Amino acid sequence: xxxxxxxxxxxxxxxxxxxxxxxxxxxxxxxxxxxxxxxxxxxxxxxxxxxxxxxxxxxxxxxxxxxxxxxxxxxxxxxxxxxxxxxxxxxxxxxxxxxxxxxxxxxxxxxxxxxxxxxxxxxxxxxxxxxxxxxxxxxxxxxxxxxxxxxxxxxxxxxxxxxxxxxxxxxxxxxxxxxxxxxxxxxxxxxxxxxxxxxxxxxxxxxxxxxxxxxxxxxxxxxxxxxxxxxxxxx
Amino acid sequence: xxxxxxxxxxxxxxxxxxxxxxxxxxxxxxxxxxxxxxxxxxxxxxxxxxxxxxxxxxxxxxxxxxxxxxxxxxxxxxxxxxxxxxxxx
Numbered sequence: 001x002x003x004x005x006x007x008x009x010x011x012x013x014x015x016x017x018x019x020x021x022x023x024x025x026x027x028x029x030x031x032x033x034x035x036x037x038x039x040x041x042x043x044x045x046x047x048x049x050x051x052x053x054x055x056x057x058x059x060x061x062x063x064x065x066x067x068x069x070x071x072x073x074x075x076x077x078x079x080x081x082x083x084x085x086x087x088x089x090x091x092x093x094x095x096x097x098x099x100x101x102x103x104x105x106x107x108x109x110x111x112x113x114x115x116x117x118x119x120x121x122x123x124x125x126x127x128x129x130x131x132x133x134x135x136x137x138x139x140x141x142x143x144x145x146x147x148x149x150x151x152x153x154x155x156x157x158x159x160x161x162x163x164x165x166x167x168x169x170x171x172x173x174x175x176x177x178x179x180x181x182x183x184x185x186x187x188x189x190x191x192x193x194x195x196x197x198x199x200x201x202x203x204x205x206x207x208x209x210x211x212x213x214x215x216x217x218x219x220x221x222x223x224x225x226x227x228x229x230x231x232x233x234x235x
Numbered sequence: 236x237x238x239x240x241x242x243x244x245x246x247x248x249x250x251x252x253x254x255x256x257x258x259x260x261x262x263x264x265x266x267x268x269x270x271x272x273x274x275x276x277x278x279x280x281x282x283x284x285x286x287x288x289x290x291x292x293x294x295x296x297x298x299x300x301x302x303x304x305x306x307x308x309x310x311x312x313x314x315x316x317x318x319x320x321x322x323x324x
Contacts, residue, residue: 168302
């Protein structure tokens with residue numbers, strides 16, 4: 001039984017290995033870019049909007065609003081990064097119902113790559129917002145004794161992000177495969193629908209957690225001022 | 236019993252135990268979280284959006300411990316590292 005699309009190899013010559021994860025990641029990216037390019041070919045400002053422009057605007061605007069609600073900051077700098085993460089994972093998870101499509105998020109390589117993006121993005125946003133010195137100082141924030149734990153936390157939450165997404169999607173696929181061999185009639189369909197909901201929720205959770213990590217890196221300094229936004233959004 | 240059979244038996248039993256014991260805690264935790272969230276929604280229906288959002292994120296974080304157990308048991312069953320070691324590479 002295949003546990004991950006990494007084991008499905010299409011083409012291998014010693015330095016280059018093309019496996020299913022790679023192929024379907026690129027297909028997903030081509031799909032996303034293609035749809036966006038096709039919709040934004042001619043944008044209108046006046047009321048009779050093209051239908052698909054409306055859809056795309058709705059998607060972008062709802063992501064914008066969500067980011068605004070969660071961080072209570074200006075969403076503009078985070079929109080592209082978090083929105084891309086969310087849209088990629090959602091597309092990959094929803095296309096799971098297409099027969100023959102191997103979900104790239106069901107492979108630990110993809111989810112690790114996404115989690116590493118978040119791992120790198122957190123200090124970038126933090127330094128851009130507060131400057132290098134103040135960002136590094138935020139590691140010593142409550143007391144310097146906590147420094148090792150802060151650093152461990154930085155790594156372990158990256159690991160958790162990767163394994164969480166992988167585990168959920170992989171278990172969904174595996175469950176569908178096992179049920180298909182046990183009760184091949186109707187039940188796998190219900191499990192697929194459940195898998196769709198699970199995929200959406202996991203994409204949402206991944207994006208929100210990335211956002212919360214980034215926001216906690218950029219907000220630390222602001223909290224010392226009396227007009228602080230409440231700290232309820234931290235982890 | 237040969238080495239290979241011993242590894243297989245131990246791996247299967249451990250995988251079952253891992254997922255069985257590892258899902259108790261998250262199940263209890265998630266149940267408590269959902270119960271509290273439902274109570275909160277019943278008391279303040281206009282805060283439903285915020286509560287639901289926080290609940291989902293919290294549930295995902297609680298659930299991740301169960302997912303770790305699942306991944307460990309899957310590794311034990313399907314890509315057990317000791318399997319290749321004893322089966323003569």
